[in-house]
Amino acid sequence: MYQYDKYDHQMLADRVAQFRDQTARYLDGQLSDAEFLPLRLQNGLYIQRLAPMLRIAVPYGLLSSTQLRKLAFIARHYDKGYGHLTTRQNVQFNWPALEDVPDLLAHLAEVEMHAIQTSGNCIRNTTTDQFAGVAEDELEDSRAYCEIIRQWSTFHPEFAFLPRKFKIAVCGTKDDQAATQVHDIGVYLVKGHNDEVGFRILAGGGLGRTPVIGQEVFDYVEKKHLLTALEAILRVYNRHGRRDNKYKARIKILVRETGIEEFRTQVHAEWERIKDGPQTLTDEEIERCKSYFVDPAYVEAEDSPEELSQALKSNVLFNGWFQQNVRPHKKPGYAIVTACLKETGIAPGDVTDNQLDYIADLADEFSFGEVRVTHHQNIVFADVEQSKLFSFWHKLKERSLASMNLGLLTDMICCPGGDFCALANAKSIPIAESIQREFEDIEELKALGELRINISGCMNACGHHHVGNIGILGVDKKGEEFYQVSLGGSSKNEASLGKIIGPSFAQEEIPAVVRKIVNVYEAQKTTDESFLETYKRVGIDPFKEKVYAKAD
Amino acid sequence: MPKLIKNGEITQDIWTVLSEASGPEILRAVPGKNFIVPLEFWKLYREELEEYDGDISIWLDSDENVNDIDSDLSQFPLIALNFPVFSDGRSYTNARELREIMGFDGEVRAIGDVLRDQLFYMARCGFDAFQIRYDQDSEACLAAFTDFEIGYQSSIVEPVPLFRRR
Structure with missing residues (x-):
């Protein structure tokens, strides 16, 4: 992974000192609430329902075992013993005290971590495919470009006060795991006419109140032009994005109101002026960043070793977990393992201090000391030897990390919701749990296959409900919590936004509603058809009829 | 009288900003x-001026665009850019384009809601004079320009990005 040099370290040290001073001036009354607000937000600090919430950046989801142990330490000393993995591959703590945050940031800086720009109206943490570097279908490892974007966007002086938050995703694989099309900017690695790898760039995607799929602004730019192309888009947005209404301030609204043709013209005009300027990337810089993401010291091994075949035959549970949670690796003899954190009764994405330490130990023993956080709020061990999978699985099981529901109905994306978040209209964690309790039979879940349920506690859509195959949104109806259900969303290559099925439901109705939706799918599906495929073929009506049918 | 920071010190301001009215x-x-x-x-009373x-x-407000000034900018000893509120980031882009695209080498002055914690970014975008808000501590403001070393x-x-200097 990327290693800080003296410059990166200097910047973090300066940042900690700056925030220490800002916090002191705020506590001393020299800074007003309104003036402190963007300063603390750009350090990931929210004032929440119960306590401040601190969001720590995990650049493109990559964590070393040393960093995991530091997070465990922070969970133990500054929180109530747990942290939370977010849908932007970050980590949040819900209980630190405001006056402790500067110290906490100093601890993070020791392990090359920070909370810079994890909130606020600025460029946020860049995300990518959690399988970058090990996926079989990869054009090129996206992480070097994520790091280049991270450095360019960190403390960018021109774009610290944008109309609204700004999120960038990069995708280097055929199978898009990064929800790239629903980002303010989506960057795809593609091959140009000359077979050279460059970038296709979309802008104006996003979720939130007005979900939109991004549209193409650059069909192809050479690698060296990546930063000037991004800068041109940001500059047009900073100048023209709406600032009169925060709900219309995202770039997606600007693109819609300007029209994609005109927007593209403006961006290209801006780009012509800065293209080939000093921000033009050099081959040396690209190579430098790539050099941090080279293959670890793999051993030479064969696929499907004897130990693995034996274990798969002799242990049904291991076999079930293997089918669901293990993916092929580009290197023979290795496998990509996703530890699913969605045990029933545990808030999706929550992880305890002891688990964090344990994950660090497992990473050291089995996966070259690194893990990745996924935007589905799980943990990936990217480089596990196939011959060691059985013993690895045993170790995961010891600490409730071997759930075999990955990608299935109960592997839900869920925001913290009304239990923690000051913005939420409704709770979301108890909804997730009630659905998990309704669907406890793993064989049934596996028969249903890939079925994504995403839950958000309000229209800000942190739980990505628009792109859930089944989306659930908490709404406020005259002071009571209700839930709106949508069907047919997807964040994959064929990205689509869910369609609302009808009037909303009370909390206790939700498990039965999901059950009815699943029943319709089972009745309608042809062999091997996924939920999404069936939905696309039969449309929303059969689901609607069943869900709202009057009892006989 | 508003305090002006220029060339790393508090300076006597010889200019008066006229309001839109x-x-x-x-x-x-x-x-x-x-x-x-x-x-x-200036557009309306150019001859008289x-x-x-x-x-x-x-001076330009944050919703005005430096690219729309159809005149020789070098006739102005300075151009001021307003921050109606500190969280309105448009004047950063105007400053940058004045310097980078239009090559303006006179004074670029920040006026309006100009606060200590934004000075570092302003300087990096090309501002070189800062009319700080009346309640800002001058000494603290002077220290802001060294918040970050790089x-x-x-x-x-520093037009050469760090990656070309590493």
Whole structure:
């Protein structure tokens, strides 16, 4: 992974000192609430329902075992013993005290971590495919470009006060795991006419109140032009994005109101002026960043070793977990393992201090000391030897990390919701749990296959409900919590936004509603058809009829 | 009188910023002064302003675009850019384009809601004079320019980005 040099370290040290001073001036009354607000937000600090919430950046989801142990330490000393993995591959703590945050940031800086720009109206943490570097279908490892974007966007002086938050995703694989099309900017690695790898760039995607799929602004730019192309888009947005209404301030609204043709013209005009300027990337810089993401010291091994075949035959549970949670690796003899954190009764994405330490130990023993956080709020061990999978699985099981529901109905994306978040209209964690309790039979879940349920506690859509195959949104109806259900969303290559099925439901109705939706799918599906495929073929009506049918 | 930071120190300000509500009568009433007038004012009363016996410069609000000034910018000793509220980031882009694209080498001054915690970014975008808000601590403001030793990006202060210097 990327290693800080003296410059990166200097910047973090300066940042900690700056925030220490800002916090002191705020506590001393020299800074007003309104003036402190963007300063603390750009350090990931929210004032929440119960306590401040601190969001720590995990650049493109990559964590070393040393960093995991530091997070465990922070969970133990500054929180109530747990942290939370977010849908932007970050980590949040819900209980630190405001006056402790500067110290906490100093601890993070020791392990090359920070909370810079994890909130606020600025460029946020860049995300990518959690399988970058090990996926079989990869054009090129996206992480070097994520790091280049991270450095360019960190403390960018021109774009610290944008109309609204700004999120960038990069995708280097055929199978898009990064929800790239629903980002303010989506960057795809593609091959140009000359077979050279460059970038296709979309802008104006996003979720939130007005979900939109991004549209193409650059069909192809050479690698060296990546930063000037991004800068041109940001500059047009900073100048023209709406600032009169925060709900219309995202770039997606600007693109819609300007029209994609005109927007593209403006961006290209801006780009012509800065293209080939000093921000033009050099081959040396690209190579430098790539050099941090080279293959670890793999051993030479064969696929499907004897130990693995034996274990798969002799242990049904291991076999079930293997089918669901293990993916092929580009290197023979290795496998990509996703530890699913969605045990029933545990808030999706929550992880305890002891688990964090344990994950660090497992990473050291089995996966070259690194893990990745996924935007589905799980943990990936990217480089596990196939011959060691059985013993690895045993170790995961010891600490409730071997759930075999990955990608299935109960592997839900869920925001913290009304239990923690000051913005939420409704709770979301108890909804997730009630659905998990309704669907406890793993064989049934596996028969249903890939079925994504995403839950958000309000229209800000942190739980990505628009792109859930089944989306659930908490709404406020005259002071009571209700839930709106949508069907047919997807964040994959064929990205689509869910369609609302009808009037909303009370909390206790939700498990039965999901059950009815699943029943319709089972009745309608042809062999091997996924939920999404069936939905696309039969449309929303059969689901609607069943869900709202009057009892006989 | 608002405090002005220039060349790393608190300086005596010889300029007066005219608000949008002002008109040409003030020029007749107060001869021989140095006025920073709104862009619209300058467009409307250009001839009268050119005959004025003091110095005249212009200021742009955050929703005005430096690219729309169809005139020779070098006639102005300074151009001021307004921050109606500190969280409105448009004047950063205007400053940067004034320097980078239009090659303006006079003074670029930040006016309006100019606070200590934004000064570092302003300087990197090409501002070199700062009319700080009345309640800001001058010493603390002077210290703000060294909040960070270095930055990653190309900036007006250091056009060569860090990756070309590593």
